[in-house]
Amino acid sequence: PTLMLASSIHEGREYVSGAYTSNPLGTSGYTGDSGAFLFYLQGLPGTSPIKIPGTQNAGHHGIYNGNSGYCPTYGGGHDLRLMCNGASTGTGYTSIGHSFQCPTLPSGVSCNTLQWGSQTFTFNRVKVMY
Numbered sequence: 001p002t003l004m005l006a007s008s009i010h011e012g013r014e015y016v017s018g019a020y021t022s023n024p025l026g027t028s029g030y031t032g033d034s035g036a037f038l039f040y041l042q043g044l045p046g047t048s049p050i051k052i053p054g055t056q057n058a059g060h061h062g063i064y065n066g067n068s069g070y071c072p073t074y075g076g077g078h079d080l081r082l083m084c085n086g087a088s089t090g091t092g093y094t095s096i097g098h099s100f101q102c103p104t105l106p107s108g109v110s111c112n113t114l115q116w117g118s119q120t121f122t123f124n125r126v127k128v129m130y
Helices: none
Strands: 002-010 013-021 029-031 037-042 050-053 063-065 080-083 090-094 120-129
Antiparallel strands (some): 002 013, 002 120, 029 063, 090 120
């Protein structure tokens, strides 16, 4: 299994989110996992943790590994991509809807800004466990 946790600061709030797949890190290219999911833990006031489930496409494109600049990347359209170059900080973006399905969210919250406060973001910590 591979579990990734990361945090970022947006408008003075710390966002903590991540992703999970039952596949081990290290396989080059895409590895499918219909049980893969993204998740949001904290950041927006009054919002509980939220699971962002994989779609049928996650069965083919659950996680991507192979580019030396990528942390684990989730989804066929890079639903969640962090660029870390081996460091614990870096940049990333979300484009949810390719291999992961946005659940019902509170009014005014977008799936692409839920996890980090912005669709593109800078993270200040990342931990990948596999």
